[in-house]
Amino acid sequence: MTTVGLHRPVPGDAPPPVTGTRRDRAAAGWRLARLYLVSRRVPMALALLAGLGALLWAALHWRWNIAGGAAARKFIPLTIQTGAAAVIAVTTYGPFGELERAAGRWLPWLRLGAAVALTSVAFGALAAGAAAGGMPGGTLALLRNLGGMTGIGLLSAAVLSGAFGWTGPMAYLLITEGALAHRSTTPWVWPTRPPADRGGAICAGLVIAAGLVLITVCGPRESGRESGPGS
Amino acid sequence: MTAATSAPVRPRTPRATSAVPLSAARLLRVELRRNAMPWILPLIAALFWFDSYRPSIGTAQLYGLRTFWNMGQGHTIIDFGPFVAAVAAWMGSRDGRRGLADLVTATARPRWATQLVTWAATAIWAVAAYLVFVAAMFVMYAHQGVGGTPPWWWVAAGVTAVAAFSAAGFAIGAYWPSRFAAPVAAFAGFLAMAMSSQAGFKYTSGWALILPTNSNGNFDGNAQGDSGIFYPWLPDLPIARIMFLAGIAVVALGLTGLPARAGGRGLRRAAAVLTLAGVVSAGTAVGLARTAQESAHGMIIPALHDAANDAPISYTPACGRAAGVPVCLNPAYRRWLPDVTAALAPVLAGVAGLPGAPAQASQVAAAYPSGDGGPPQAVTLGGHPLMLRLSLGLLNMPGPCGFCDGPVAAKQFADQIRLLFAHAFVGAGSGSGGPAQQAVQAALLRGAGIPFAAQPRLLATTGNFPESGLGPAAGPVYAAARRFAARPAAARHAWLAAHLAALRAGRLTLQELP
Numbered sequence: 001m002t003t004v005g006l007h008r009p010v011p012g013d014a015p016p017p018v019t020g021t022r023r024d025r026a027a028a029g030w031r032l033a034r035l036y037l038v039s040r041r042v043p044m045a046l047a048l049l050a051g052l053g054a055l056l057w058a059a060l061h062w063r064w065n066i067a068g069g070a071a072a073r074k075f076i077p078l079t080i081q082t083g084a085a086a087v088i089a090v091t092t093y094g095p096f097g098e099l100e101r102a103a104g105r106w107l108p109w110l111r112l113g114a115a116v117a118l119t120s121v122a123f124g125a126l127a128a129g130a131a132a133g134g135m136p137g138g139t140l141a142l143l144r145n146l147g148g149m150t151g152i153g154l155l156s157a158a159v160l161s162g163a164f165g166w167t168g169p170m171a172y173l174l175i176t177e178g179a180l181a182h183r184s185t186t187p188w189v190w191p192t193r194p195p196a197d198r199g200g201a202i203c204a205g206l207v208i209a210a211g212l213v214l215i216t217v218c219g220p221r222e223s224g225r226e227s228g229p230g231s
Numbered sequence: 232m233t234a235a236t237s238a239p240v241r242p243r244t245p246r247a248t249s250a251v252p253l254s255a256a257r258l259l260r261v262e263l264r265r266n267a268m269p270w271i272l273p274l275i276a277a278l279f280w281f282d283s284y285r286p287s288i289g290t291a292q293l294y295g296l297r298t299f300w301n302m303g304q305g306h307t308i309i310d311f312g313p314f315v316a317a318v319a320a321w322m323g324s325r326d327g328r329r330g331l332a333d334l335v336t337a338t339a340r341p342r343w344a345t346q347l348v349t350w351a352a353t354a355i356w357a358v359a360a361y362l363v364f365v366a367a368m369f370v371m372y373a374h375q376g377v378g379g380t381p382p383w384w385w386v387a388a389g390v391t392a393v394a395a396f397s398a399a400g401f402a403i404g405a406y407w408p409s410r411f412a413a414p415v416a417a418f419a420g421f422l423a424m425a426m427s428s429q430a431g432f433k434y435t436s437g438w439a440l441i442l443p444t445n446s447n448g449n450f451d452g453n454a455q456g457d458s459g460i461f462y463p464w465l466p467d468l469p470i471a472r473i474m475f476l477a478g479i480a481v482v483a484l485g486l487t488g489l490p491a492r493a494g495g496r497g498l499r500r501a502a503a504v505l506t507l508a509g510v511v512s513a514g515t516a517v518g519l520a521r522t523a524q525e526s527a528h529g530m531i532i533p534a535l536h537d538a539a540n541d542a543p544i545s546y547t548p549a550c551g552r553a554a555g556v557p558v559c560l561n562p563a564y565r566r567w568l569p570d571v572t573a574a575l576a577p578v579l580a581g582v583a584g585l586p587g588a589p590a591q592a593s594q595v596a597a598a599y600p601s602g603d604g605g606p607p608q609a610v611t612l613g614g615h616p617l618m619l620r621l622s623l624g625l626l627n628m629p630g631p632c633g634f635c636d637g638p639v640a641a642k643q644f645a646d647q648i649r650l651l652f653a654h655a656f657v658g659a660g661s662g663s664g665g666p667a668q669q670a671v672q673a674a675l676l677r678g679a680g681i682p683f684a685a686q687p688r689l690l691a692t693t694g695n696f697p698e699s700g701l702g703p704a705a706g707p708v709y710a711a712a713r714r715f716a717a718r719p720a721a722a723r724h725a726w727l728a729a730h731l732a733a734l735r736a737g738r739l740t741l742q743e744l745p
């Protein structure tokens with residue numbers, strides 16, 4: 001196979017864009033979204049999020065509390081929220097790499113849509129789990145904590161790689177645990193703040209906004225190294 | 232396909248046994264180089280500093296206190312375990328994720344053997360990092376002059392916990408080759424540690440002692456024992472935990488050898504035996520933990536206990552003087568000798584020359600709390616010649632105090648010591664004492680510079696006087712104390728010389744006080 005005989009296309013001689021009815025375009029769009037979601041293992045992520053919701057329900061229903069006061073009671077629900085954020089972060093990992101980036105015109109929008117949709121589903125699943133009662137901080141705190149930790153997961157995915165996006169939320173959980181134990185109240189560790197606290201909400205909002213922007217525009221980091229975090 | 236059936240059977244060439252370890256070592260070297268664990272170590276190092284080391288330096292410079300949070304409550308394991316499990320899951324799922332499972336199954340070496348090498352490389356990285364980080368922490372402690380000896384057995388338990396997390400994570404990855412294996416393993420690790428804390432903080436005895444975050448009976452933040460200072464850290468419970476965690480690791484690794492693709496029938500049978508051995512080890516450890524009994528020096532498991540570990544640690548005391556009385560402390564407490572002598576000087580001066588006054592003050596080992604009666608008295612009198620025994624391990628020493636509302640001021644410590652001395656001197660025992668004893672105690676404290684008005688608060692904030700309220704310094708006890716304190720020092724001294732034995736025996740009433 002050689003390049004003999006290949007010529008630069010004459011301007012105006014480009015193939016016409018694929019046209020079709022609105023229905024065809026909708027079908028193609030749906031197919032694209034479906035393939036994207038399947039490639040990101042979103043069905044498995046949905047199953048895991050549902051499992052985390054059920055786990056939260058069980059933890060609240062049977063009162064799996066750590067002794068030590070109100071701060072310690074937050075830890076198990078926070079761990080479950082962290083798990084949800086980690087799952088969302090890992091769904092950003094794509095198996096096709098450069099090929100998909102070069103050809104996928106809609107990729108940024110698909111990334112944004114998937115992240116927002118999964119965060120919403122996670123919130124719904126955990127809110128349903130919280131229906132068992134006794135959720136520390138209530139639904140408002142759940143929204144803030146989950147949103148902020150998902151933002152950290154998306155930032156980790158953008159910096160480290162989608163497959164290792166879970167490291168950010170997990171590390172943040174440890175920082176939160178230390179802050180809860182030692183009564184630190186910086187708004188950047190928002191789970192330590194009251195549910196209606198403006199500072200904590202702003203920080204969590206900033207983090208998820210940054211995470212969504214970064215994952216939409218840049219996507220998750222892709223590494224060529226075999227054994228590195230991106231492999 | 233008849234050629235194969237008609238071909239002569241070739242005798243199997245003898246295995247070059249010497250080449251096996253060599254090739255395994257080579258494989259291990261390759262796995263060590265291609266392992267993902269080093270990538271996560273900087274993050275773990277940062278978390279270790281933040282969560283294990285940083286909070287510990289807010290406590291007094293004693294190993295029992297410095298390591299209460301990071302070893303006793305298992306925070307070094309919490310910092311390592313979930314991340315190690317996640318990376319091990321990533322390594323365990325590697326072949327499956329890349330669609331290489333069939334390819335590696337067809338290689339000369341059994342799949343289980345290669346998996347074990349991959350796990351070994353992952354565990355070596357994790358355990359080596361754990362040891363390096365803990366060693367760095369202890370070097371920092373040594374540089375800061377922390378007294379006592381490090382809890383080495385708890386370090387060994389931590390090492391085994393890290394290996395167990397790596398094995399469990401690896402098994403998750405091997406069975407579920409998915410991109411979600413790593414976060415699920417990390418989440419499971421965190422949840423396991425949270426549940427361990429949930430049970431560990433509640434149960435002071437029984438099976439829950441096996442949990443790696445349970446500090447009851449060996450590290451106790453409320454009434455600290457003097458492990459590693461007066462007596463060795465007892466290895467009984469750490470040995471049981473090592474057995475338990477090693478059992479979990481062996482079960483996890485054995486499970487990876489059970490599927491048909493893991494190897495031949497013999498190898499799978501060995502994996503099954505290994506799994507059973509792990510279950511037995513973990514189950515035995517839980518059974519041993521159930522037999523644990525709290526002693527004055529920590530948890531004793533009769534089946535594991537070695538009497539040699541009960542021998543006290545010999546030392547040369549650090550001594551000073553307070554009002555002419557020698558005061559001797561364990562060298563681990565040397566930095567607080569000036570505080571102790573300054574605290575004791577006024578109360579010892581107030582009773583100097585009395586027949587019941589102590590001739591010497593000496594630090595003794597603090598025992599772990601036993602029963603529901605609260606911590607034992609930290610200052611007692613006894614022996615011939617009469618000696619003041621100071622269990623300083625039961626008190627918060629001046630300076631940083633990680634489990635208090637703030638640092639302990641020298642005056643706060645001195646007032647507490649003076650109260651405990653006066654309480655011991657009047658012979659009030661483990662309770663509040665009789666009214667006459669309380670009145671003389673109040674007068675002695677007044678003589679040592681603690682006004683009557685400040686005494687109810689001092690009593691309320693000292694752990695050994697639970698029935699004392701925060702009311703005003705009024706009532707018949709304080710009236711008698713004021714009356715007694717108003718008398719000249721020589722008259723008080725003479726009255727005490729004559730009535731001290733009766734006062735200590737509880738035979739005096741308030742009306743009999745001058």
